[in-house]
Amino acid sequence: MAGKQYLMTPGPTPVPPQVLAALAEPIVHHRGPDFRPIYERCLERLRAVYQTASDVLLLAASGTGGMESVVANLCRPGDRVLVVSAGRFAERWAEIAETWGCTVERLAYEWGSNPVPEDLPDALERMGGARIVFLTHSETSTGAVADVRELAAAAKATGALVAVDAISSLGAVPLETDEWELDAVVSGSQKALMTPPGLAFVSVSAAAQAAALEQEARSFYFDWRRILKAQSKLDAAFTPAVSLVRAQEVALGLILDAGLEEAFERHRRLGRACREGAKALGLDLFSPDDDSSAVVTAVRMPDAYDSGELVRALRDRFGITIANGQGELKGRIFRIGHIGYYDVFDVTTTLAAVEVALGDLGVPIERGGAVTRALEAYEDAMRV
Amino acid sequence: MAGKQYLMTPGPTPVPPQVLAALAEPIVHHRGPDFRPIYERCLERLRAVYQTASDVLLLAASGTGGMESVVANLCRPGDRVLVVSAGRFAERWAEIAETWGCTVERLAYEWGSNPVPEDLPDALERMGGARIVFLTHSETSTGAVADVRELAAAAKATGALVAVDAISSLGAVPLETDEWELDAVVSGSQKALMTPPGLAFVSVSAAAQAAALEQEARSFYFDWRRILKAQSKLDAAFTPAVSLVRAQEVALGLILDAGLEEAFERHRRLGRACREGAKALGLDLFSPDDDSSAVVTAVRMPDAYDSGELVRALRDRFGITIANGQGELKGRIFRIGHIGYYDVFDVTTTLAAVEVALGDLGVPIERGGAVTRALEAYEDAMRV
Numbered sequence: 001m002a003g004k005q006y007l008m009t010p011g012p013t014p015v016p017p018q019v020l021a022a023l024a025e026p027i028v029h030h031r032g033p034d035f036r037p038i039y040e041r042c043l044e045r046l047r048a049v050y051q052t053a054s055d056v057l058l059l060a061a062s063g064t065g066g067m068e069s070v071v072a073n074l075c076r077p078g079d080r081v082l083v084v085s086a087g088r089f090a091e092r093w094a095e096i097a098e099t100w101g102c103t104v105e106r107l108a109y110e111w112g113s114n115p116v117p118e119d120l121p122d123a124l125e126r127m128g129g130a131r132i133v134f135l136t137h138s139e140t141s142t143g144a145v146a147d148v149r150e151l152a153a154a155a156k157a158t159g160a161l162v163a164v165d166a167i168s169s170l171g172a173v174p175l176e177t178d179e180w181e182l183d184a185v186v187s188g189s190q191k192a193l194m195t196p197p198g199l200a201f202v203s204v205s206a207a208a209q210a211a212a213l214e215q216e217a218r219s220f221y222f223d224w225r226r227i228l229k230a231q232s233k234l235d236a237a238f239t240p241a242v243s244l245v246r247a248q249e250v251a252l253g254l255i256l257d258a259g260l261e262e263a264f265e266r267h268r269r270l271g272r273a274c275r276e277g278a279k280a281l282g283l284d285l286f287s288p289d290d291d292s293s294a295v296v297t298a299v300r301m302p303d304a305y306d307s308g309e310l311v312r313a314l315r316d317r318f319g320i321t322i323a324n325g326q327g328e329l330k331g332r333i334f335r336i337g338h339i340g341y342y343d344v345f346d347v348t349t350t351l352a353a354v355e356v357a358l359g360d361l362g363v364p365i366e367r368g369g370a371v372t373r374a375l376e377a378y379e380d381a382m383r384v
Numbered sequence: 385m386a387g388k389q390y391l392m393t394p395g396p397t398p399v400p401p402q403v404l405a406a407l408a409e410p411i412v413h414h415r416g417p418d419f420r421p422i423y424e425r426c427l428e429r430l431r432a433v434y435q436t437a438s439d440v441l442l443l444a445a446s447g448t449g450g451m452e453s454v455v456a457n458l459c460r461p462g463d464r465v466l467v468v469s470a471g472r473f474a475e476r477w478a479e480i481a482e483t484w485g486c487t488v489e490r491l492a493y494e495w496g497s498n499p500v501p502e503d504l505p506d507a508l509e510r511m512g513g514a515r516i517v518f519l520t521h522s523e524t525s526t527g528a529v530a531d532v533r534e535l536a537a538a539a540k541a542t543g544a545l546v547a548v549d550a551i552s553s554l555g556a557v558p559l560e561t562d563e564w565e566l567d568a569v570v571s572g573s574q575k576a577l578m579t580p581p582g583l584a585f586v587s588v589s590a591a592a593q594a595a596a597l598e599q600e601a602r603s604f605y606f607d608w609r610r611i612l613k614a615q616s617k618l619d620a621a622f623t624p625a626v627s628l629v630r631a632q633e634v635a636l637g638l639i640l641d642a643g644l645e646e647a648f649e650r651h652r653r654l655g656r657a658c659r660e661g662a663k664a665l666g667l668d669l670f671s672p673d674d675d676s677s678a679v680v681t682a683v684r685m686p687d688a689y690d691s692g693e694l695v696r697a698l699r700d701r702f703g704i705t706i707a708n709g710q711g712e713l714k715g716r717i718f719r720i721g722h723i724g725y726y727d728v729f730d731v732t733t734t735l736a737a738v739e740v741a742l743g744d745l746g747v748p749i750e751r752g753g754a755v756t757r758a759l760e761a762y763e764d765a766m767r768v
Contacts, residue, residue: 027397033699060445065605096604220484221449239447241625243582244628
């Protein structure tokens with residue numbers, strides 16, 4: 001028989017059965033009365049998860065499409081922009097901004113570390129100010145979660161717009177769009193929002209809307225004005241991915257029914273459990289070993305061993321999918337996602353399998369303690 | 385009880401139950417062995433439906449995103465391009481090209497009529513040649529289906545690249561990408577390809593690939609080079625909409641198992657049935673009354689009546705969704721889609737309901753003959 005499959009990557013992530021069932025409902029027309037209430041609730045729930053009173057745009061695109069929409073609507077050729085970079089996905093901001101003609105400066109940190117908000121004012125002063133500062137909330141390539149609140153405050157103090165990649169973080173760790181004065185926050189359906197990939201979301205502050213209005217549209221498909229205008233009438237500029245929107249509406253309902261605080265607390269505890277379990281195996285963490293690392297746990301593969309072999313062994317022997325490192329980290333780290341539809345037993349399952357597979361590969365590890373340690377850490381981390 | 389719902393619009397279209405069931409399958413990772421065979425078959429089946437040996441790019445986007453990718457990859461600012469226009473969706477090519485800095489000329493026809501291939505050489509000569517000629521295969525706003533083969537031949541004779549919007553036509557009416565030397569053909573999941581909206585497809589000829597390579601990437605998300613490179617390794621540049629890809633693979637299998645000729649023949653007969661039924665009601669057609677109109681039937685609303693009232697009556701009384709006219713045609717025509725997962729009884733259901741609803745609205749029509757006439761026409765149109 002086909003074995004059970006366990007999806008433990010940083011995305012796409014598993015989807016609750018209620019959400020899968022919603023996907024299988026008959027297609028409805030996007031301008032008809034069957035879709036409008038779904039669409040309206042989905043947009044409303046997105047604003048709740050974003051903690052914003054502004055518009056959240058809903059796009060048929062991968063998360064990267066949402067990022068491109070930010071650059072296409074807020075950047076003009078020659079604009080100086082700053083990318084705060086400590087991983088692969090921050091570099092994506094830089095690549096997109098360069099593609100659209102920006103002059104990109106970086107405030108760069110070693111991959112796996114966290115940007116230091118206090119460095120931002122100097123960096124901005126050295127470059128003579130930036131039109132936009134691009135941030136990455138959860139750097140999925142390393143497991144580090146940046147202090148977006150403080151980074152944004154430092155950037156806003158200079159008058160820059162702030163754009164945030166919150167693709168893997170929104171709904172997993174606290175992010176307060178309005179309170180933190182974030183101008184454009186990009187997310188996607190396929191991480192903590194527990195829906196298949198294919199939808200991107202972008203919140204746009206009043207300042208971001210004003211900035212977009214000041215310039216000519218540079219993209220048609222990602223033209224915020226067109227999308228905002230349509231959404232204001234509960235219409236869509238282009239045929240929306242109606243099945244995914246329906247599924248997303250259900251998933252957001254599940255999150256909000258339990259409460260955002262439940263989600264943040266659970267992710268924090270899952271991160272703690274995963275880190276403590278990995279350490280109990282005798283492994284070193286690559287992600288920062290603190291409660292901010294609540295989305296993805298990146299673990300160093302012991303020297304002389306290839307993390308790709310572990311990834312393959314887990315997949316082939318146990319049907320468990322985790323992720324290798326990316327770029328220069330390929331083979332050197334492995335990444336366990338604990339995002340969205342996860343509980344502590346997903347973490348213990350993964351740790352148990354990692355323990356067996358590393359043993360099989362002849363990697364020297366501590367046997368027998370990881371699962372128990374993870375469970376203990378999960379309980380200990382509960383806020384009383 | 386909630387009444388049965390009938391989706392009879394030009395898109396999104398109904399989806400077969402097998403495809404809905406595929407949507408509800410658990411999420412798999414896009415780089416894992418569970419997804420690769422699905423992805424490979426989906427790409428292979430797309431090439432079969434496109435009738436091309438070249439690459440067909442698979443994007444997470446609405447059809448308009450696919451169109452934008454064509455412009456972003458093939459056009460440079462200041463390029464002179466020609467749009468052959470007889471409806472709303474052709475105008476979309478023009479809008480996108482203008483957004484990306486092209487100098488757009490139009491070869492324009494009255495909405496509802498068909499472009500005349502013989503007009504193209506003169507139009508191109510007058511403007512001193514075009515880098516690209518943009519065509520619309522099935523103009524969903526009017527029901528007219530253009531002779532893309534002849535239009536493309538006339539354009540190619542001048543050395544222009546040819547881009548085609550085949551969003552509502554691919555899989556419904558014959559289109560031979562390689563044989564007709566089409567450089568970029570855009571389609572989408574949600575019309576004749578019987579899958580929910582959210583995927584766009586773009587075939588890229590060798591000439592189109594060469595042209596894209598000659599210029600710097602102007603979009604990151606729609607960068608054909610990046611996408612081609614990933615697809616050549618059965619990878620995806622950005623997280624693909626895995627559920628939709630899985631569903632699309634099933635739907636393409638259904639189409640190809642029956643054979644493309646079956647689909648073309650069925651759509652031709654459905655178009656004939658719908659037109660003859662509408663005429664039997666005493667109504668005038670807006671789409672051309674010939675077998676090319678196999679995708680959407682547009683019908684004139686008798687003067688002094690508003691087609692919006694008919695659309696609402698069908699929806700509210702019978703749960704049947706058809707489409708109003710767009711732009712200047714709003715209120716003046718109504719449109720019945722017969723695309724994809726349709727058979728003749730969908731046409732007769734719609735005609736029967738239109739007959740009752742128009743009667744209720746006091747519109748003078750011929751009663752009693754439409755359904756029978758449609759069934760006869762469907763049989764008569766069978767090729768023996």
